[in-house]
Amino acid sequence: DFLGALDEVHPLFGVSEEDLGRAVEGGIIHFSPHIDKILKNGRDFVNQIRTGTTPLLSVLLHGPRGSGKTALAARIAMDSEFPFIRLVRPVDMVGMNEIQKIQHLSKTFTDAYKSPCNAVVLDNIELMVDWVPVGPRFSSAVLAAIKGMMDNKPPKGRPLLVLATTSERTVLQQLQLNFKAQIAVPNVQTQQELAHIMKESGAFSSTDVQRAIGEIEQTTGSRQINVGIEGVLLGIQTAMQDEDRTGRFAEVISEAIADNSAA
Amino acid sequence: DFLGALDEVHPLFGVSEEDLGRAVEGGIIHFSPHIDKILKNGRDFVNQIRTGTTPLLSVLLHGPRGSGKTALAARIAMDSEFPFIRLVRPVDMVGMNEIQKIQHLSKTFTDAYKSPCNAVVLDNIELMVDWVPVGPRFSSAVLAAIKGMMDNKPPKGRPLLVLATTSERTVLQQLQLNFKAQIAVPNVQTQQELAHIMKESGAFSSTDVQRAIGEIEQTTGSRQINVGIEGVLLGIQTAMQDEDRTGRFAEVISEAIADNSAA
Amino acid sequence: DFLGALDEVHPLFGVSEEDLGRAVEGGIIHFSPHIDKILKNGRDFVNQIRTGTTPLLSVLLHGPRGSGKTALAARIAMDSEFPFIRLVRPVDMVGMNEIQKIQHLSKTFTDAYKSPCNAVVLDNIELMVDWVPVGPRFSSAVLAAIKGMMDNKPPKGRPLLVLATTSERTVLQQLQLNFKAQIAVPNVQTQQELAHIMKESGAFSSTDVQRAIGEIEQTTGSRQINVGIEGVLLGIQTAMQDEDRTGRFAEVISEAIADNSAA
Amino acid sequence: DFLGALDEVHPLFGVSEEDLGRAVEGGIIHFSPHIDKILKNGRDFVNQIRTGTTPLLSVLLHGPRGSGKTALAARIAMDSEFPFIRLVRPVDMVGMNEIQKIQHLSKTFTDAYKSPCNAVVLDNIELMVDWVPVGPRFSSAVLAAIKGMMDNKPPKGRPLLVLATTSERTVLQQLQLNFKAQIAVPNVQTQQELAHIMKESGAFSSTDVQRAIGEIEQTTGSRQINVGIEGVLLGIQTAMQDEDRTGRFAEVISEAIADNSAA
Amino acid sequence: DFLGALDEVHPLFGVSEEDLGRAVEGGIIHFSPHIDKILKNGRDFVNQIRTGTTPLLSVLLHGPRGSGKTALAARIAMDSEFPFIRLVRPVDMVGMNEIQKIQHLSKTFTDAYKSPCNAVVLDNIELMVDWVPVGPRFSSAVLAAIKGMMDNKPPKGRPLLVLATTSERTVLQQLQLNFKAQIAVPNVQTQQELAHIMKESGAFSSTDVQRAIGEIEQTTGSRQINVGIEGVLLGIQTAMQDEDRTGRFAEVISEAIADNSAA
Amino acid sequence: DFLGALDEVHPLFGVSEEDLGRAVEGGIIHFSPHIDKILKNGRDFVNQIRTGTTPLLSVLLHGPRGSGKTALAARIAMDSEFPFIRLVRPVDMVGMNEIQKIQHLSKTFTDAYKSPCNAVVLDNIELMVDWVPVGPRFSSAVLAAIKGMMDNKPPKGRPLLVLATTSERTVLQQLQLNFKAQIAVPNVQTQQELAHIMKESGAFSSTDVQRAIGEIEQTTGSRQINVGIEGVLLGIQTAMQDEDRTGRFAEVISEAIADNSAA
Ligand SMILES: Nc1ncnc2c1ncn2[C@@H]1O[C@H](COP(=O)(O)OP(=O)(O)OP(=O)(O)O)[C@@H](O)[C@H]1O
Ligand SMILES: Nc1ncnc2c1ncn2[C@@H]1O[C@H](COP(=O)(O)OP(=O)(O)OP(=O)(O)O)[C@@H](O)[C@H]1O
Ligand SMILES: Nc1ncnc2c1ncn2[C@@H]1O[C@H](COP(=O)(O)OP(=O)(O)OP(=O)(O)O)[C@@H](O)[C@H]1O
Ligand SMILES: Nc1ncnc2c1ncn2[C@@H]1O[C@H](COP(=O)(O)OP(=O)(O)OP(=O)(O)O)[C@@H](O)[C@H]1O
Ligand SMILES: Nc1ncnc2c1ncn2[C@@H]1O[C@H](COP(=O)(O)OP(=O)(O)OP(=O)(O)O)[C@@H](O)[C@H]1O
Ligand SMILES: Nc1ncnc2c1ncn2[C@@H]1O[C@H](COP(=O)(O)OP(=O)(O)OP(=O)(O)O)[C@@H](O)[C@H]1O
Ligand SMILES: [Mg+2]
Ligand SMILES: [Mg+2]
Ligand SMILES: [Mg+2]
Ligand SMILES: [Mg+2]
Ligand SMILES: [Mg+2]
Ligand SMILES: [Mg+2]
Structure with a gap:
């Protein structure tokens, strides 16, 4: 059956436990008040989950390429100290077909339904659905799966924070991939x-x-x-x-x- | 054969009996006369089925995202106290291919043909056919199946109420997915x-x-x-x-x- | 081989003998002279087949949704009292792939070649080819099959009347699905x-x-x-x-x- | 291997020897000088093949639907009295996939390479490549196969006449399906x-x-x-x-x- | 493995050794100075390969349909008297899928890497990639394979001349299928x-x-x-x-x- | 499993160790100061990797067809004298399907993660994703894989230099295939x-x-x-x-x- 088949999908490059850590390897430089505001915002969402006020919350960190979205999302997730934290990156799914990608994602969510407090980071979510502006092309099966999972209330007492990053916010809007909250991550400006x-x-x-x-x-x-x-x-x-x-x-x-x- | 094969399709996230209940967990707040009108309308359609006046009735609840469509459809269905009530959500079909989705849906309808009074709630029906406005994309096989099932008179004495929800009403019109009746669910306005x-x-x-x-x-x-x-x-x-x-x-x-x- | 494989295709919802009858369950109300004219026209075509003057005749009943096309086609077919009468509906083919649909249709025609006088009703023929105006989408394999079958002279002495219904007449013209005769079914007008x-x-x-x-x-x-x-x-x-x-x-x-x- | 696999492809409706004859069942009425001219033209092409002057000749009969193209092509072919004459119709290939259609066609041509004088009639050649103007759609694999076969010089001493019919001449031009000669078949005009x-x-x-x-x-x-x-x-x-x-x-x-x- | 699998691909119509000869069966008529110039040009390219000055040279013969491109390419190839000369025609690949076509082509090139002097004629190269202007359609897999092979330097001491013909030169340019040299073949003009x-x-x-x-x-x-x-x-x-x-x-x-x- | 399956993918034309050398066979002619500047730039990037300052660096050499991009990329890679240097060319992947191409590429990267200093040359990267301007067509699966791999930080202490060449720089921009640095390779100009x-x-x-x-x-x-x-x-x-x-x-x-x- 389906869930049994999950065991057979292994990412081509492995999923090391250190991934989250490596994303913030060099530390976060607080070079602008935006950085502090973003981290504080993140803490607030974390609390909303930890207190169980909200059973399911999806937050999008968006901004230009290389502006630090992944590092900040990883920082927020690690600072939550939730028992279950998972980073999912497009490269983790290289070489998988659509079905295998969906299984990989759904296994992450299913695992997240087992812990009393959970955070999932979906990095570069536009690449997760294989978005290419030429065409445009994208995987509507993976997109549909992500929509379904991000809308699916976890079991009682297993609140879940979904942190996603993208440099293509308007694309996600066109794809009707909606989030309950949004955080902008700007470039170095001054x-x-x-x-x-x-x-x-x-x-x-x-x-x-x-x-x-x-x-x-x-x-x-x-x-x-x-x-x-x-x-x-x-x-x-x-x-x-x-x-x-x-x-x-x-x-x-x-x-x-x-x-x-x-x- | 086909029906035998049905046994092999299991939704990735299970279909719990509590789904309907969870959709109205917090109770319905009667914050406007619209809420009362919608519920009364729903009761009328339920009666039309219960009395057997109409053997098959499809009703669409449409309105903006987060306006309460799913909660109200669930409420109407539960209040009917029909012996067979089933909620079908897009997430229930995540990871299924088109054939499996069709089998999942047709099993729901086939089951519904066995009870003296039946209600099926098709939640976010535009996602059930994998609608994405970019392209646009959708599953024409699942669409065709839903059209066929919603047009198929149940056996004598097994009247069926189909309640569907959508935030994309005009899309359904373009897809020629037609309903016998419609209910609008507005946002909080005043x-x-x-x-x-x-x-x-x-x-x-x-x-x-x-x-x-x-x-x-x-x-x-x-x-x-x-x-x-x-x-x-x-x-x-x-x-x-x-x-x-x-x-x-x-x-x-x-x-x-x-x-x-x-x- | 091909014909042997036919045995393995079973419609998901069964094909009951009562289908034709159920389509005219409530009786035909002669609410306008059009109804009489349509039925008389139908009788003429039936006679052309019964007398063997024409070995193969395809007739399209077209009109707005819910105007009574299926009921009238069923009435005409039943009134012919031909030894072989068969109704084919899109829902009969839900869950079949293109090859299976073609086999289901061709089995119907092959069966029809065995009786001295035959009538086949193809209900909602635009849905049979999975027509959706968005795209537009349709199954060109099923379309090609229907064209082939509707153009294929039956064996000597097995004349065949094909009655098709549609609410999308211009679509059929664009698809070059041609009929030898046409009957318009209007709405209630006055x-x-x-x-x-x-x-x-x-x-x-x-x-x-x-x-x-x-x-x-x-x-x-x-x-x-x-x-x-x-x-x-x-x-x-x-x-x-x-x-x-x-x-x-x-x-x-x-x-x-x-x-x-x-x- | 490929040629061995040919044995396994059987047309859904059989290929009766009487097909050619049935196409001219009622006889040809010489209702206009065009009919005589077309038949004479046909005789000339037949002679060019019979005398071996030209090893391979492809001729297109084109004209409006129902103008008599198939009957005239069949008449010309039958009048040739060549030892190998074969009619291929779209309905003969209903239910075949692209590979099977190509095998069916190539078997016809391979058979035609064995006889001292050969004629193949490809009826409604635009349907043979599954042409539908909506899209437009067509089978490029079957099209490529027909192009290849119609350009392939038969073995020495096995001259071949290919007679094709179509009501979509400009479509064939767009598809670059070229013929060495063309015959127009007009409607009844006066x-x-x-x-x-x-x-x-x-x-x-x-x-x-x-x-x-x-x-x-x-x-x-x-x-x-x-x-x-x-x-x-x-x-x-x-x-x-x-x-x-x-x-x-x-x-x-x-x-x-x-x-x-x-x- | 891949190369082993090559043994299993047999062209539907066989590849006779006489193919090249048949392309120039009737002899070349020197009806214009262009014919002489084309043949001389061909001899020069042949020499560039024979002397090993250039290890790999691709030449395109282009011109209107029926202008004599295939006959002239075959003449040039035969006159080279290279130990390995091979003609590849679209009809040789009828009924093959994309993978089989690529294997058929790559086998030809692999064989050509074994002889001290080699010539490969790719006839009607636009049909080899299944080009149809309606769409347009073409096989991008076969196209990519031909690009790769035509750019792949043969092993040392195995120089290769590739002669291709086409009546769709601008199409090849759009497909970015590039040649090192080009020869125009005109119609009979005066x-x-x-x-x-x-x-x-x-x-x-x-x-x-x-x-x-x-x-x-x-x-x-x-x-x-x-x-x-x-x-x-x-x-x-x-x-x-x-x-x-x-x-x-x-x-x-x-x-x-x-x-x-x-x- | 996946990595095990890698053993089964063999390029149709083999991957000889001499490939890199053959790309610079005739030596580099320093015909303009650009050549020197390009090679010096390359040396700088090589040093950034050798010293471990940067764990992962992707550089694009772009310019017109035949301007010497491959020769210069090969020269830079060979001059690095890194223990692991690999050239990947489109022809190496002829006859592979998308999955096999991705496995071939990922095996190259996985191998590169094992050596203390690594360089991978991706030659004609636009052909690696099967880019054709007509359509346009491209393999979005291979594209996604390359994006994932070029963004994937290698393990600690295994810095990696990726050198890619293209004659279609703007295409890569449209495909959002981004590089950390770029080098222009001009034609012979004066x-x-x-x-x-x-x-x-x-x-x-x-x-x-x-x-x-x-x-x-x-x-x-x-x-x-x-x-x-x-x-x-x-x-x-x-x-x-x-x-x-x-x-x-x-x-x-x-x-x-x-x-x-x-x-
Ligand atoms: N505030 C920060 N202080 C110090 N280093 C940072 C900071 N933000 C990001 N970085 C570092 O900058 C690099 C790039 O950041 P990151 O990958 O998070 O950016 P991104 O916006 O996710 O980029 P992309 O759009 O490519 O996904 C990383 O090495 C990261 O550790
Ligand atoms: N009238 C109401 N009174 C109180 N709570 C409500 C009411 N209507 C909906 N809710 C609650 O609001 C939340 C969202 O409602 P619901 O999911 O039904 O909206 P929806 O229109 O179906 O949204 P979507 O467009 O995302 O499907 C749910 O938690 C539901 O319980
Ligand atoms: N002339 C009539 N008198 C009485 N009842 C009728 C008449 N025509 C149709 N009906 C009834 O009206 C209903 C709808 O008719 P029917 O399904 O034939 O319409 P239709 O045009 O085929 O609709 P659709 O476009 O949805 O296929 C059926 O219950 C049928 O029995
Ligand atoms: N000249 C003729 N004299 C008598 N009968 C004819 C003549 N031409 C055709 N017919 C008859 O007319 C009918 C239709 O002709 P036919 O099928 O050849 O037309 P067509 O142009 O091939 O039609 P389509 O476009 O549908 O393929 C057939 O029954 C045929 O026998
Ligand atoms: N110069 C010539 N002298 C005599 N016969 C020729 C000459 N060139 C071509 N032919 C003959 O003309 C016929 C068609 O020529 P060929 O097939 O080479 O043309 P082509 O340009 O390749 O046509 P296509 O565009 O259809 O591929 C052949 O029978 C060939 O033998
Ligand atoms: N600076 C140079 N000095 C001498 N020979 C060179 C030089 N650059 C390139 N070459 C030679 O020129 C030929 C073509 O160069 P190369 O293949 O590198 O060009 P390219 O830009 O990669 O072409 P393409 O766009 O087709 O990939 C090769 O034989 C190569 O050895
Ligand atoms: Mg990032
Ligand atoms: Mg809802
Ligand atoms: Mg109807
Ligand atoms: Mg005809
Ligand atoms: Mg030619
Ligand atoms: Mg190059």
Whole structure:
């Protein structure tokens, strides 16, 4: 039968227990008040579940690529200290057909119905339904399954928090994949935020920071940054290979700013 | 053969007998005359079946998401006290292929042909045919099966009431899935209705209610509410986590009103 | 082989011998001269087959939903008193795949080639090919099969009358599913026709009839009815649950008229 | 292997040897010089094959539905008196999947490569590739197979004439299904042609013919007929059930003329 | 495994060794300098492979239907006298599914990697990928396979010449099926070219040729011919069945000219 | 299970260890400063991986067909001297279905997770997902798999460099297949660059080079070359078959320039 068959579906790359941890490996930098607000919002939803006020709550973290959605969702989930926390990523389902994906997802939800407090993180949910804007293409079977599961009240006394992330919020709306609550995760926006990250990285002196910020403003002709935290951190790593670390960093970030404003 | 094969299709999440009951768990709040009218209408259709005047009647409850369609359909079905009442939900068919879905549905109808008075609730019937507006996509096999079953006169002396719910009425019309009768289920519309619910929740004093209503009107600049009962109840639960319960409630509902008028 | 495999296809809901009879259960009300003309036309086609003048004749009964097409086709077929008469309905093929549907249909035709005079009723033929206007979708395999069968001269001395019904005549034309003859089945159109049905139902006095007709004209502002016989009969059944039977009937019919003129 | 598997494909309705004969059962009425020209043209192509001047020739007979294409193609094929003549009709392949259809067709061609002179009639070739204008839909696998076979030079000394019929010539052009030669088969066009058929049917006196023609001209307001021979013959059969045979015939033909000019 | 499975795929019509020869059966008529130029071009590409200067070269012969592409590609391949020469035609793959077609093609290329000098002719390559302009439809799996194979450098010392033919050059460009070199094959264009072919056929005297050319110019009102060599040769064969061979030839060619200029 | 099943997928053409080497067989000609810059950029990315600063880096080499992308990616990968380097080409997956392709790719990545420093070259990545602009068509399953794998952080201490090549950069953007870094590979652009290659080929004297350049400028009326290195090298090979090597080379290159500016 169906549930028995579940045993036979193994993700191609395994599902390690460390996945959640790896998503927040480098720690969260509180580079802007948004970060604090997002984490506080998350704590509130966690409490709504822990107290059993609401048996089922689905929350969507949305924002541009590399803005830190996965790291923040993982942080919220880990901070809940719920007995059952599970991260599901698209790569976990690579090589599965639609039926196997649905079984993998439903096993996660079924498992979550057994613990007194549960959190499931559905990472990059638009890729989970194989969304591609060309066409557009998507798996309507997996989509239907996720809709069904996210609408299915858990058994009494097993409240469930579903945290999903996406960089394609309007796509989810078109697919009528609805959430009870939403949290926006913005890019690094201001020079101040960028400076905060540079300092915390320990790779730049205060003078370096001033110089880099100045060069970026000059190159881009604007004080607006709008680059994801991921891009900023990768920029630091690239710059560290260079003799002129500060100049290279300014160069890389300026390019990223230009790319984003062109897109 | 076909009917024999039916035994092998088990829904991934089981079909508990308590499903119908859980849909009306918190009781029905009679926050507006519409609620009474809907229930009375439902009673009339139930009688038409009970007296055998009409052997087969299909009724569609339609309205915005979270307006209470499923709760009201469940209430009408349970109040009929028919010997056979069955709720079918999309989640019951997650992980089934088209053939299995059709078998699951047809088993429900076949079972319903055995009892002297029968009611079947098809919840979120647009999801039952896997409707997605992008494409659009839907399962034409399941659609054809539902059309066939809803048009199939039951055996003599086994009258059947089919209650379906949808938040996509025009989609059903486009799909030519026709019903003999229709019932509209509206959102919470007036301040008076909202106040009714707040009071009945036991979470707010009369002064709280006045203050919340006032703040909502000020924030939204309108006396019009247009939020589903589900959103209102969830708003109360969220507000209860906050020190300023009334202020938080006004905030949450104002946001919901804004979201709905933007959509 | 193919024909042997036929034994394995069983309709999900069985094919009872009483199906034809049930389609005309309540008798035919001769509420307008059209009804007589349709039945006479049908008799002529039956004769053309009985005398063997024409070996194969396909006739399409088309008209709005609920106008009485199936009842009239069944009546014509039963009145022929041919040794082989068979009704095929979409619901008989629910849960079959395309190949099974084709086998089910071809078995019907093959059986029909064995009797000295044969009639096959294909009910709601647009649903038989799984037509859905969204897309549009349809089964081109079943369509091709029906075309082939309806064009296939039966063996010598086994003339065959095919009676098909549809509420989607233009769809059939687009699908190039052609018939040798056509019969239009209109809705109840005039007040006189409506009065005829009310009287024959035995549920209304002459005064009731006058009052209902009057109220309908007043509500709709028109003398035009344009409601299917099915809608009229269901309206009577609904009205019979009400204390003010006549008033309720006028109400229900007025709504139906409004719905139809809006569509 | 492939060729071995051929044995397992049996058409649902059998392929009787009498098929060709039945297509010309009633004889060919030479109601217009076109009929003679078509048959002479056919004889010329037959000779080109018989003398071995051309090893492979594909000819398309095209014209409106019911204009006599199949009867004329069958006549030409039978008159060739070739040792191998085969008629392939869409109904012969009802219930086959694409692979089976291709095997059925290729078996026909393979068989045709064994005889010193061969003719294959592909009737309603647009239905053979399951063409439906809605979509449009068609079987590209069967289409590719037919293209391949019609382009494949037979073995030395086994010349092959392929006669195909269609009422969708432009469709075949769009599908790039090309023929080496084409023959147009027109409808009954003039009053003189219609009179010819009426007289030859033996069902009308000269006066009857004059009266019918006159009434048709009066009803339609035109001397143009443009009805297929099939429609004319069916009209005679219908008329024969009537007391006023001539009047009824004029009526039926006038309707057919109106239908055709409306389409 | 994969390569082992290759043994099981047999073309429905066999692949005779004589195929290449049959494509040039009647000999090549050098009716225009283009023919000489095409053959010389082919010899140059053959040399580039024979000397090992280039390990892999793909050449496309393109032109209107019946212009002689296959005959010329076969001539070039045969004249190379390479130890391995293979012709692949769409008809060789009739009845194969996509996987079987790919295996059939890849076996041809794998075989070609074993000989010191190799030539593969892919005839009507647009049909090999099942191209149909309606849709459009094509096999993207076979297309991808051909792209992969045509880009795959053979092992050292096994240079390979791929000659492909098509009458749909722009289609190949849209499908991004690219070739390293291209050869255009034109229709018979001038009266002089037509006269050359007529004379070489031995079926016409010089006076006949003059008369035919004159009549064609008069009928078509132009000196431009633009008919494929295939059409010209078929015209001669048809004309030979007629008493007035010259008049009939002029008629047939004039029709072909008209058809081509209409298309 | 899944990973066990991997053993059963063997590429149709084998995966030789020499593939990477063959891609740079003729050596890299440093005909322009771009070549040096590209190789230096590549070295920097290699260092970022070797030092473990970045655990996972995906780089896209994009440019026109035949511009040298594969050769340069192979050069960068080989120069890294990482213990694990793997080239994956579309032809390696010819004849595999989607599941097999995904397994082939995932096996490559899984293997790459075992070595202390890893590089994977995904050649012509748009063909890996079977992209065809007509439709457009592509394999969304393979695309999803590649997205998942390119986003999957390798285990600790197993940093991975992914080098991909494409001539369809905007397609990848539309498919939302994103890379952390990008390198542009241009065509041969200037007369100076062309002269550089001609000289290095050893096939032309300085006078030859001058003459060829002059003739090309005269023929094309422009000093702009814009032909891929592959086209230039093939042009030299073709020219070497000709008596007038220089004149022929100028001719071939002029044609290539014309083709490119027409496209
Ligand atoms: N606030 C933060 N402070 C420090 N590091 C962060 C922060 N947010 C994210 N990161 C790091 O930035 C990287 C990218 O973040 P993450 O993967 O969460 O972004 P994302 O928005 O989920 O990206 P994607 O759209 O690709 O899914 C990770 O390495 C993560 O650890
Ligand atoms: N009149 C009511 N009084 C009190 N509670 C109600 C009422 N109607 C609905 N509810 C509650 O509100 C919640 C949502 O209602 P329900 O699921 O019936 O809405 P719905 O319209 O079916 O939503 P959806 O569109 O998502 O299917 C449920 O918890 C239900 O118990
Ligand atoms: N002339 C009539 N007199 C009395 N009852 C009729 C008449 N015609 C139809 N009915 C009844 O009306 C009902 C609906 O008719 P029927 O099913 O034949 O309509 P239909 O046009 O086939 O509908 P649909 O479009 O849904 O297939 C049936 O119960 C039938 O018995
Ligand atoms: N010239 C003719 N003289 C007498 N009878 C004819 C003639 N041509 C056709 N018929 C008869 O008319 C009927 C229909 O002709 P036929 O089936 O050949 O037409 P068709 O063009 O093939 O029709 P369709 O388009 O439906 O395939 C047949 O019964 C045939 O015997
Ligand atoms: N130059 C020529 N001289 C004599 N006969 C020729 C010549 N070229 C082609 N033919 C003959 O003309 C016929 C058609 O030519 P062929 O099949 O090569 O044309 P094609 O362009 O490949 O046609 P298609 O577009 O249908 O594939 C063949 O019988 C071939 O032998
Ligand atoms: N800089 C160079 N110096 C010398 N030879 C080169 C150079 N770059 C490429 N080549 C050679 O040119 C030929 C084509 O180059 P390559 O296959 O790398 O181009 P590509 O851009 O990958 O082409 P495609 O778009 O077809 O994949 C190869 O034989 C390669 O060895
Ligand atoms: Mg993420
Ligand atoms: Mg509901
Ligand atoms: Mg009906
Ligand atoms: Mg025909
Ligand atoms: Mg050819
Ligand atoms: Mg390349």
